[in-house]
Amino acid sequence: MKSKATSFDIAHQAGVSQSTVSRALRDSPLVNPETRERIKQIAKQLNYKVDKNASNLRSQHSDTLALLLFEDPTSDESQINPFFLSMLGSITRACKDNGYDLLVSFQRLEEDWHAEYEDTHKADGIILLGYGDYTDYKGKLDQLQENETRFVLWGASSDAQPGITIACDNFTGGYDVAKHLIQQGRKNIAFIGGASDRCPEFFDRYKGCCQAQQDAGIEVKQSLQVDAITTEQSGYAGALQLMAMQQSFDAIFCASDLIAVGAMKALRDKGVKIPEQVAVVGYDNIPLSEFTRPALTTVQQDTKLAGSMLVEALVALINNKPVSSQLLPAKLIVRQSSTN
Amino acid sequence: MKSKATSFDIAHQAGVSQSTVSRALRDSPLVNPETRERIKQIAKQLNYKVDKNASNLRSQHSDTLALLLFEDPTSDESQINPFFLSMLGSITRACKDNGYDLLVSFQRLEEDWHAEYEDTHKADGIILLGYGDYTDYKGKLDQLQENETRFVLWGASSDAQPGITIACDNFTGGYDVAKHLIQQGRKNIAFIGGASDRCPEFFDRYKGCCQAQQDAGIEVKQSLQVDAITTEQSGYAGALQLMAMQQSFDAIFCASDLIAVGAMKALRDKGVKIPEQVAVVGYDNIPLSEFTRPALTTVQQDTKLAGSMLVEALVALINNKPVSSQLLPAKLIVRQSSTN
DNA sequence: CTGAAAGCGCTTACAG
DNA sequence: CTGAAAGCGCTTACAG
Incomplete structure (x- = not known):
């Protein structure tokens, strides 16, 4: 050189x-x-x-943000949830628009990510984007908080959770899905996806779904909820599990598009017609949802807006400006998989 | 703090x-x-x-690699090619395995990316991952070379191009696709995707496809090649274009899965049966290819291996060790979209 | 508007 | 095996 x-x-x-x-x-x-x-x-x-190293060292900030994607240890190494990839894209762009560089890291829950980036001054703040079990990393969030690390979190609705959260309105999203299904004459709505505090996003979607049924005077059948993580494989297994039960259903609300894609495959393999016999709805509006057959009804989360809000919230935090958690609207996108 | x-x-x-x-x-x-x-x-x-800034400044290296994703300016802002995302995932992991951090940036061709990262000492080297028109950025590659910036490039087969390239064996991939289609009794193979030096990867796939036809004694119909960039929209348009021509075909080899997904949609919209009337084959084996209906025959590029080879080549370059360009094997994955 | 000087927090010859 | 000292290339009070 x-x-x-x-x-x-x-x-x-x-x-x-x-x-x-x-x-x-x-x-x-x-x-x-x-x-x-x-x-x-x-x-x-x-x-x-x-020389960035010299200027950062002297000025004590790096103009860099770190994005930590942490994932369910059970999920396949090589696959990344398309929804998170979409977020990655919008975050990358938002960083650029705000004059920040972006460090990206995939972390497994076991690792010592909480601190790595900001403490080493490689980044001024951290964006956390994860799926998997919330209870598992709650402790690390507390540690970040305690170290006064600046961070923002995607996706968990405002809980007893520390920190600033940007999330989608999962409850309303789930509500709208069920309302739509009911309008289409469906009466027995199954749900594939975790429904506990361990995965609050899915849980909120489920709660919204249940509320809509109650509001329509339909009794919620709790047995029609089966757990799944957000992979096709898990959705496939979930749908098989539903079909194996001696309980009929005419619609499946899947907690994510990936789950829905797997569920549709399982239904087809068993000769169940979509949407004639069973309507299927997903969540996320990943690119492929438009191209499944039938095209998948889903809920869109505005990833572009979400990315810029995450970045802007973090930048505000870094500059000691007031910031508050935000809930983004969810938008139902109706396609053939749920219409008669 | x-x-x-x-x-x-x-x-x-x-x-x-x-x-x-x-x-x-x-x-x-x-x-x-x-x-x-x-x-x-x-x-x-x-x-x-x-403190990384201090240690980097003193030791004059950052233990960080920069990944520059540059894209066709015509493609949709919010979408990222799933194949590149998959590469992003494997590169992120490979960096970690090699003890490097990863800076990620999306760049548009117009911008001044060639130099930003290494010259500022934010990264020790650059991985370039792009699609779009090769001739457009050839000049920037030359500049990188001249500045003695360490970089590796994905995807273009060994041309007069400067620098180290890790690529998939696109020619053989295309050859295997055509050979398979011919074995299935197809005689008129169309190709959707650019076929010129501006997109050498697609071009190599096309060349392999032509060679296989010649080897089987089939005359290549050049009119059955239509241009497309790697988006569903472009694939959709390409298939419509093919159908509008007064020339029959019984198979379409699409230069990427994204193109294939769009093409399948166009065929369906026109009432053409897949694979009975027209077989469809893609390239990349993106996650969704398994879940289209019919499931898409495609060619797998080993992104995990590719990611680690890119990182390892770049690390070798940084350490002044000998490095050479590499060609990775392509693997045909046969599914229902091309079998009788 | 400009300059001389200090110092950010490390790593690395150099000397012992 | 250990320590005192220099210095990586900047930014930023401080003085003029």
Whole structure:
């Protein structure tokens, strides 16, 4: 490697002090416009870039955010939930729009992620995006809080949980799904997905679903809820489990699109017609949901908005500005898998 | 924020010099094992983490790799090609396995990415993962080369292109697809995807496809090739275009799964039966390919292997070890969309 | 508007 | 095996 130019080299060429170079390059109003232009000109010529390590060390912030994706240890190594990937994309873009770099890391629950990034000054704050068992990482969240690490969390609705949360309105999303199914004449709605505090997002969707049934005067059949994590395999297994029970159902609300895709496959394998015999609805509106056959009715979470809200909330936190948790609207997208 | 402990705090508590602390924490053999343990103990107690900015500045490397995803400017902002996301996942993991952090950035071709990361010392090297028009960024690659930036590139087969490339054997992949289709009795194979030096990966797949036809004594109908970029929309349009031509075909080889998903939708919309009337084959084996209906025959690129090879090649480059471009095997995965 | 100087928190010759 | 000292390349009071 050629040795890189430093601010001293520029100062020398420009005939000014190194401090002035530093100021000029950061557009400080303290420096004479002409001098500034001259300095910038030389910097460009020398292909000079500010050394981030040095500037970060001195200024004690990195202008970098860390995104920690943590996942259910049981899920397949090579697959990433498309919904989270979509979030990753929007977060990457939002970081850029806000002038931050993004460090991305996948973490397993067992690991010592809580602290790694901010304590080492590699990042000014952390965005947590996860699935899996909430109870498992509650403790780590508390630790982050205690270390006064700046972080924002996606997805769990406002619980006794520490920190700022940006979430989708899962309850209303679930409510709208069930309301739609009932309008389509479905009376026995099954639910595939965890329904406990361990997975509060799914639980909220289920609660909304139950509420809509009650509001319509339909008795909720709790036996029609089977657990699943958000993979096709788990959805496939869940649907088989439902069909094996001696209880009829005419609709399945799946807690995620991935689960729905697996469930549809299981229904087909058993010769069950979708939507004639059983309507299927997912959640997330992942790209593939439009292309399943029949196309999957689902609930859209606005990942673009979510990404920018996460980043903006974290940036506000970093700048000691007031921030509050936010709930984003969910939008039902009706397709063929649930319409008669 | 509480002010973080420094190596001096630890030195003070341990009754040694700061240099010794630094050595102990990096497991230098120069330090007495007992002293080392004591120091580590104290570091843990104080929740001490090495300041990366300081250590990077001093040691002149960051132990960080930058991943630059650059994309076709025409493609939808919110969508990311699932194949690249899969690569992102495997690269993230490979970085971790090699002790590197990963900076991720999405770049548009117009931007000034060529230099940003390594010149600022934020990363020791760059992994480039892109789609879109190769001729457009050839110039930037040359610039990287000239600046002696360490980088590796995914996906373009060994051209006159500068730098180390890790790629899939697209020619053989395409060859195997056509061979399979011919074995299934198909005689008129259409191709949806660009076929020019502007997208060498697709082009190689097409070349392999043509070669297999020639080897089987089938005349290649060049008019059955229509351009497409790797989106469902583009695949949909491409299939419509094919059907509008007054030329019959009984198979479509799509240059990517995304294209294939769109093409299948177009065929269905026109009442064409898959695979009875037209067989469809994709490329990439994205997660959804298994769940389309019929399930999509495709070619698997081993993203896990690819990710680790990219990272390992780049790390070797950084350490001035010999590295060479590599071609990974492609594996045909036969499903219902192409079998009689 | 500009410069000389201190210092961010480490790593690494150098000396012992 | 250990310590005192220099220095990585910046930013930022401080003084003018």
